[in-house]
Amino acid sequence: MNLVAHLPVIVIMMPLIGASIAFVAGPRRAPLVTVATAVLTIAPVAWLGARVLAEGPTRYEIGGWGGPLGIVLVADGLSAAFLGLVAIVGLGVTLYATGYYRVATGSRPGPGHGLYWTLWLFMWSSLNALLLTGDVFNVYVCLELVGLSAVALVTLAEGAEPLRAAMRYLFASILGAMTYLLGVALLYAATGVLDMRMLADSLGPSVAAETGLALMVAALLLKTALVPMHFWLPTAHAAAPSPVSAALSALVVKGSFFVTLRLFLDVMPAGYLGGADVLIGVLGAVAIVWGSIQALLQERIKLLVAYSTVAQVGYLFLLFPLARHGGEVLSAALLGVLVHALAHAFAKSSMFLAAGVTLKRFGHDRIADLPGTARRAPVIAATFALAGVTMMGLPPSGGFGAKWLIASAALASGEWWWAAVVLVGGLLASAYMFRLLAVFMAAPGGRPLPVGGVRTLRTEWVPLALAAASFLLVLAVPLVTRLAEASAVVAQAGGVVP
Amino acid sequence: MRDRERLLAPVPVLVALATLAVVTRAVLSLPRSAEGLYGPVAEAAARAGISNRVTAVLLDFRGYDTLLEIAVLMLATVAVLSLREDPRQLYRRLSERATPVLAALTRILVPLAFVVSVHLVWIGSSQPGGAFQAAAVLGATGILLSLSGYARPQWVGRTAMRSILAVGLLTFIGIAVLAMVAGGALLEYPEGTRKTLMLVIESLLTLSIGASLASLFLSSASGDSERDGR
Amino acid sequence: MSTTVLYPLLGAALFALGVWGLLARKHLIHKVIAANFLGSGVFLVLIGLAGRTAGADPDPVPLAMVLTGIVVTVALTALALALIKRYYSATGLDTLEPAEEAEQ
Known part of the structure; x- marks a missing residue:
């Protein structure tokens, strides 16, 4: 067996097998199974990335059929970058969870507790599947897997609020998935194919195909929580157990964004869905401003971080109005958005994980009641400070690189207002991050902060x-x-000129 | 807040009407006659020797979708298990309600349902039938056994039950990977083994899906649902 | 009007009704039923359009999509019902927001 050729499916099947084994092995052995699976998943992801770098994009025909009958997996630079992101954050979340659930105070004992590991590996596998699929119906199945595992993970937190948040999340998720499927039905009726590459070749002017794609894109925007379809995100991300919040904010919204990217860049011919790209960009700009203002108004850390996700997701969508210019503008904007997706994922997961430690040690995450955190929990404060620099986009952080690239693409395109939005977003992010950090740096108040829970090394250092x-x-x-x-699209546009 | 609610009140109707309008327009714009993938599927299914074309799509051409769909079902079962409350109450309640008539009926129905289930798996490759239909019958049998007090719903969640729930997906993946070891792609059945392997997959899937369906029902039925019944 | 047009149009209507129900109805069970309307609507569209094969058997690919979709819908419905039950026993509520309180 030629392992290298099979890397795309190994990357998907490994965590799926791990999830099943963790389930059978039971709550006590599941953490060990999960850590082993994480390691066994990361290695092929890295290998696949190296192979894509060396040999370019590859296609894998499942069942040996290929299009139009079978399902084809596509591994190109874009999918490799996102797979790597999922792998790195995934490893962090897994290691953190082994510490978090050992000292669990906030999670429900009882049957749900031990099932975290199975659900999390299901999510990992379905994200990898989503990032590799080259078939529009298969995307639907992957989206359902991601959504279902996400909702289930939110319910693992204790209390009524997570249940309410999970239900709102589930209903939004069902609406999104079914709208997407309706879109696929129309698209298939118009074209007779489901394979993305064959679709790209056969898409012509067709009312049904355009309606189908519009429905699919609308559904994906709902799943990525683009304003005004973000209503389900803040409560779900804030109410979930912290390792789950981190995965949701860093990875899950990126999954549906990735598919949107594929549809726009690889499937639709230029000018398809006329005007939708600009509308999406405008909504992205509104998201940046509105989400940041909401973050500024929150009184709890996890809600602040969740609203910050609403804002940061907005940057991703600035790509679409810029992409229509093609050439160097497209390449620079795509690179900027890619760096932004990575920087945001690392920063956001670190903040949610650190918020989890705050909750465990101090019993709450009310910002006003946390003065002196910098002295009492210096590692936590340092985490928020470092991640904050990225959110603000200060040099030399990853966030700076991303904002610089997006803004220069905007200036090169002549549409300077997108650059202005990037600038305003950075300023607003500084405002909400400084507000948090200022409290952390303040002298501890009169009453000593309660220190509870057992400290484990990995929950702070991860x-x-x-x-x-x-x-x-x-x-x-x-x-x-x-x-x-x-990736195909950048190669066509003539490469990236830094 | 009230103002905002009043402002948003027309949104659902507007979104629904807009969806109806665009989809209607799209449907009416489609050509009245279209082949889709009918031709290629019919040809490839005939070559593969599977007379039920839908089964050929589900287990062969697009078997990967089905594999992930089994994962969806298992995932939902795991999620519902994590939400379930104390299953002992249900058993106590059910065993109180068992009657001789129900017991007699169960003794007749269960073997019959089992035979029907096996039959449905067997004919799946040529006629309507297959793992899901068979599993629905099997799952209903499991529910009947629990409701009539024969089986203890506490089993839901035990190691043995967890293994049954997982065996379908693991077998499916196992056979899919075996095809890779044999030199093909994932799920590329080696020549001559297709029918046998598909039957093995279908049989074990029936077991797991049946267990899933029964667990989904029994996990939701447990706990304090008595409250609304009284 | 032939079934290949009638079914998809009925499906679109069912879907629209589901969208309205999911967004407008407050009771959680109503929302679950609305979600199933969404599913049934899409399946009807798929089945109706699969029949356009001019006298031959219907296109099997949309039928397979429907079968996959049904299983997924069953799974989602089961999870939704389990969640609602648990939520109801924790709060005594059958809507997302209590009638008078409006959070955020």
Whole structure:
């Protein structure tokens, strides 16, 4: 068996097998199974990335059929970059969870508790499947898997609020998935194919095909929580157990964004869904401003971080109005958005994980009641500071690199207002991050902070490492550039000119 | 807040009407006659020797979708298990309600349902039938056994039960990977083994899906649902 | 009007009704039923359009999509019902928001 050729399916099947084994093995052995699975998943992801860099995009025909009958997996630079992101954050979340659930105070004992590991591996596998699929109906199945595992993970937190948040999340998720499927039904009726590459070849002017794609895109925007379809996100991300919040904010919203990217860049011919790209960009700009203002108004850390996700997701969508210019503008914007997706994922997961430690140690995450955190929990404060620098986009962090690239693409396109939005977003992010950090730095108040829960090394150092990764991401920009060049769309646009 | 609610009140109707309008327009714009993938599927299914074309799509051409769909079902079962409350109450309640008539009926129905289930798996490759239909019968049998007090719903969640729930997906993946070891792609059945392997997959899937369906029902039925019944 | 047009149009209507129900109805069970309307609507569209094969058997690919979709819908419905039950026993509520309180 030629292992290299099978890497795309190994990356999907490994966590799926791990999930089943963790389930059978039971709550006591599940953490060990999960850590082993994480390691066994990361290795093929890295190998696949290296192979894409060396040999360019590859296609894998499941069942040996290929299009139009079978399902084809596509591994190009874009999917490799996102797979790598899922792998790194996934490893961090897994290690953190082994510490978090050992000292669990906030999670429900009883049957749900031990099932975290199975649900989390299901999510990992379905994200990998989503990032590799080249078939529009298969995307639907993957989206359902991701959504179902996400909702189930939210319910693992204790109390009525997570249940309410999970239900709102579930209903939004069902609406999104069914709208997407309706879109696929119309698209298939118009074209007779489901394979993305064959669709790209056969799409012509057709009312039904355009309606189908519009429905699919609308559904994906709902799943990515683009304003005004973000209503389900803040409560779900804030109410979930912290390792889950981190995965949801860092990874799950990126999954549906990735598919949107595929549809726009690889499937639809230029000018398809006329005007939708600009509308999406405007909504992205509104999201940046509105989400940041909401973050500024929150009184609890996890809600602040969740609203910050609403804002940061907005940057991703600035790509679409810029992409229509093609050429260098498209390449620079795509690279910027890619770096932003990575920087945001690292920063956001580190903040949610650190918020989890705050909850455990102090019993709450009310910002006003946390003065002196910098002295009492210096690692936590340092995590928020480092991640904050990325959110603000200060040099030399990853966030800076991303904002710089997006803004210069905007200026090169002549549409300077997108650059202005990036600037305003950075200022607003500084405002909400400074508000949090200022409280952390303040002298401890009169009454001593309660210190509860057992400290474990990994629950504090994993978030710090992820924050450092978001900060140091600039160093990885050359690598990300090479990955971006290994995707079809950038190759057509004439490569990335840094 | 009230103002905002009043402002948002027309949104559902507007979104629904807009959806109806665009989809209606799209449907009416489609050509009245279209082959889709009918031709290629019919040809490839005939070559593979599977007379039920839908089964050929589900287990062969798009078997990967089905594999992930089994994962969806298992995932939902795991999720519902994590939400379930104390199953002992249900058993106590059910055993109180068992009557001789129900017991007699169960003794007749269960073997019959089992035979029907096996039959449905067997004919799946040529006629309507297959793992899901068979599993629905099997799952209903499991529910009947629990409701009539024969089987203890506490089993839901035990190691043995967890293994049954997982065996379908693991077998499916196992056979899919075996095809890779044999030199093909994932799920590329080696020549001559297709029918046998598909039957093995279908049989074990029936077991797991049946257990899933029964667990979904029994996990939701447990706990304090008595409250609304009284 | 032939079934290949009638079914998809009925499906679109069912889907629209489901969208309205999911967004407008407050009772959680109503929302679950609305979600199933969404599913049935899409399946009807798929089945109706699969029949356009001019006298031959219907296109099997949309039928397979429907079968996959049904299983997924069953799974989602089961999870939704389990969640509602648990939520009801924790709060005594059958809607997302209590009638008078409006949070955020």
